[in-house]
Amino acid sequence: MIEDLLYREELLEVFQNPKNRGKIANPDLEAKLLNPLCGDVVTLQIKLNGGKVVQKAVFSGNGCAISQASASLLAENIEGKNLEQIRKLKSNDILALVGINPTPARMKCALLSLDVLMEAIKQNGSKS
Amino acid sequence: MSATVVKQKPKTGLNIRKIRADFPILNRKIHGKPLIYLDNAATSQKPNQVIDSIVDYYKNYNANVHRGVHTLSEEATEAYEASRKKVADFINAGDSRQVVFVKNATEAINLVAYSWGRTNIKKGDEILLTDMEHHSNLVPWQRLVNELGAKLKFIPIDERGQLQMSKDKLQKLVTSKTKLVAFTHVSNVLGTINPVKRIVSDIRNLNPDAKILIDGSQAVPHMTVSIQSINPDFYVFTGHKMLGPTGVGVLYAKKELLEKMDPFLSGGEMILEVEKEKSSWNYIPWKFEAGTPNIAGVIGLGAAIDYLSGIGMKNVREHEKELTIYALEELARVNNLVTYGPEDAERRGGVVSFNIVNEKGKVAIHPHDLASILDSEGVATRSGHHCAQPLMKVLDIPAAARISFYIYNTKEEIDILITAIEKAKKIFRL
Known part of the structure; x- marks a missing residue:
C-alpha cells in the first residue's frame, strides 16, 4: 500500500518528534526554500567547526510529514561531516535516509531539504 | 455502469x-x-458527448475557421461560431460579439490587464481586489500597478470567509481614484458565493466610472449566471471546469469597451487590412482572437453547454x-x-x-x-x-x-x- 510506504512508523515518529528542529543564533550558513506545490517551507541553519565541518545543523519550517521528517533526518545526518562530503550528497542518498520511494508528485517534498542544504553551503565560498 | x-x-x-x-x-x-473524484474545482471530468464532439470535428470536418470557402472550412466556422452563440445564451450575455474565446480565465484577465489596463490606468490610480482572489486575479494586477505606478487595495473577509462590504466599509475602499474593481463570483477555497449583483450596484453608486471585472470560473459551471442581470464590464471563466476541454476560456466584455480596447495578441485573423507599415483591426470579437484558435476546444465547450443545459x-x-x-x-x-x-x-x-x-x-x-x-x-x-x-x-x-x-x-x-x-x-x- 502506498500509505505504508509513505507513512511508515519510523518516519512518522521523526515527523512528530523531530530531533533537529530548532533555531540557532549566529549560524555560519543559512538558507530557506519553499515548495510552491505544497507550501512546504524549510529553513536550515548550520554552525561550522573550523569553517569546514558541520558542528550543529537545525531546521525549522512547516509542511507535510515527508518534507519535515526528511529535513530532520538530513540535519541529523550531516552533523560531523565536512562540507566536501556534503557537497557530494545526491537525491538517492536522501531517499535512502528517509527510507521511502515517494510518488513523483511527492518527490519534491522529500528532496526539498537537500535543495535547502545545497543552497546553504553555496554561501560558504562567498562568506569565507 | x-x-x-x-x-x-x-x-x-x-x-x-x-x-x-x-x-x-x-x-x-x-x-x-x-475513483471518487472530488477535485472538480480544479477541473471537471468530461462526458462522452463532449469527447465525441471533439473526435467528430477532427474526424469529419477538421479545417481552419474564417479562412476558406470550401465545405469543411464552412462547417468548422459554423460550429465554432455556433459555440459562441451557445456561450452568450448560456450566460445571458446578449450580443454574442461580446464573447471572446481565449485559452482560459487567466488569459482573459491578462487580456483585460494588457489591452484595457495599460491604456486606462495611470500613475496614482487604484485597483480594488479582495482577500479571496485566486492568483490569476491578483498577479496580473500586481504586474500592471508596478509597471504604471498605480496601487492595489483589498476588500477584507470576515472569519467565515465572507467579504466585509457594508456600505460604509466599501465607501472607504472605492474612491474617485478607483479605476477597476476585480473580484471572484465564487471563492475556489471558501466556496463563498459573493452577492455580485449587489456589489456591482454598490460600486457603481460610489464611483460610476470604475470598471468591474468578475472571475466566474467557479460560478458558471455550477449555477445560473446572467450577465445582463449582474451587469459587470468584464466577466471571465474557463471551459475545463464546466465539462469542457482544457485550453478554452471566455472573456465577456461590454461591446463599447471591446471596440475601444487595443488588441492583445496580433497576427493573423485579428486584422482587417494589412499594409507593409500598418494594419487595421478586425471587428470584435475577432480582433482579440489572433491566430488559429482552439477550434476543437470551442466546439467541445459548445457540447458541454448543451449537456449542462439538458440537465x-x-x-x-x-x-x-x-x-x-x-x-x-x-x-x-x-x-x-x-x-x-x-x-x-x-x-x-x-x-x-x-x-x-x-x-x-x-x-x-x-x-x-x-x-x-x-x-x-x-x-x-x-x-x-x-x-x-x-x-x-x-x-x-x-x-x-x-x-x-x-x-x-x-x-x-x-x-x-x-x-x-x-x-x-x-x-x-x-
Whole structure:
C-alpha cells in the first residue's frame, strides 16, 4: 500500500518528534526554500567547526510529514561531516535516509531539504 | 455502469446513475478502488458527448475557421461560431460579439490587464481586489500597478470567509481614484458565493466610472449566471471546469469597451487590412482572437453547454447544494476537523476546504499527507494553498484540504471520503 510506504512508523515518529528542529543564533550558513506545490517551507541553519565541518545543523519550517521528517533526518545526518562530503550528497542518498520511494508528485517534498542544504553551503565560498 | 452505487435518490429527481454513465473516467479504479473524484474545482471530468464532439470535428470536418470557402472550412466556422452563440445564451450575455474565446480565465484577465489596463490606468490610480482572489486575479494586477505606478487595495473577509462590504466599509475602499474593481463570483477555497449583483450596484453608486471585472470560473459551471442581470464590464471563466476541454476560456466584455480596447495578441485573423507599415483591426470579437484558435476546444465547450443545459443549471445547483449540506454535516461529526467558509449552504457553492487540527487548533495532518492517504482509497482531492496564498495568510493556515462537487458526485462517495479521513487520522495516531 502506498500509505505504508509513505507513512511508515519510523518516519512518522521523526515527523512528530523531530530531533533537529530548532533555531540557532549566529549560524555560519543559512538558507530557506519553499515548495510552491505544497507550501512546504524549510529553513536550515548550520554552525561550522573550523569553517569546514558541520558542528550543529537545525531546521525549522512547516509542511507535510515527508518534507519535515526528511529535513530532520538530513540535519541529523550531516552533523560531523565536512562540507566536501556534503557537497557530494545526491537525491538517492536522501531517499535512502528517509527510507521511502515517494510518488513523483511527492518527490519534491522529500528532496526539498537537500535543495535547502545545497543552497546553504553555496554561501560558504562567498562568506569565507 | 459506474462503480459507486447510488442508493439515495437526490431531491432534484436527477438520474445520477444515468449521468454517471456518461462519464467513462468514473469506471476507473485507483489503487484497486473505484475513483471518487472530488477535485472538480480544479477541473471537471468530461462526458462522452463532449469527447465525441471533439473526435467528430477532427474526424469529419477538421479545417481552419474564417479562412476558406470550401465545405469543411464552412462547417468548422459554423460550429465554432455556433459555440459562441451557445456561450452568450448560456450566460445571458446578449450580443454574442461580446464573447471572446481565449485559452482560459487567466488569459482573459491578462487580456483585460494588457489591452484595457495599460491604456486606462495611470500613475496614482487604484485597483480594488479582495482577500479571496485566486492568483490569476491578483498577479496580473500586481504586474500592471508596478509597471504604471498605480496601487492595489483589498476588500477584507470576515472569519467565515465572507467579504466585509457594508456600505460604509466599501465607501472607504472605492474612491474617485478607483479605476477597476476585480473580484471572484465564487471563492475556489471558501466556496463563498459573493452577492455580485449587489456589489456591482454598490460600486457603481460610489464611483460610476470604475470598471468591474468578475472571475466566474467557479460560478458558471455550477449555477445560473446572467450577465445582463449582474451587469459587470468584464466577466471571465474557463471551459475545463464546466465539462469542457482544457485550453478554452471566455472573456465577456461590454461591446463599447471591446471596440475601444487595443488588441492583445496580433497576427493573423485579428486584422482587417494589412499594409507593409500598418494594419487595421478586425471587428470584435475577432480582433482579440489572433491566430488559429482552439477550434476543437470551442466546439467541445459548445457540447458541454448543451449537456449542462439538458440537465438544467438549477438542478446542477440544487444537487450540489444537497451534497454540500450533507458533507458539512458529516465533516462536522469528525473530531479534530475544522472547515472554512460560510456555514450556510445557500451562501456557498459545492466547495469545502478543511483541515485536521490538534487540540491547539494547529494543522495536525498536512493536507498533502491527507491527500496522499485519501488517494490510496481512490478519493481524489486537492490540497495545498489552492493558488490563493494571501488568503491562506488571512486564515492563518499553511494549506488546506479541499473537496469540490459536480453533478456526478453522490452522498455515498462522501461516506467513503469520511471513512478515508478516519483512516488518515489513525495513521497519524490522532
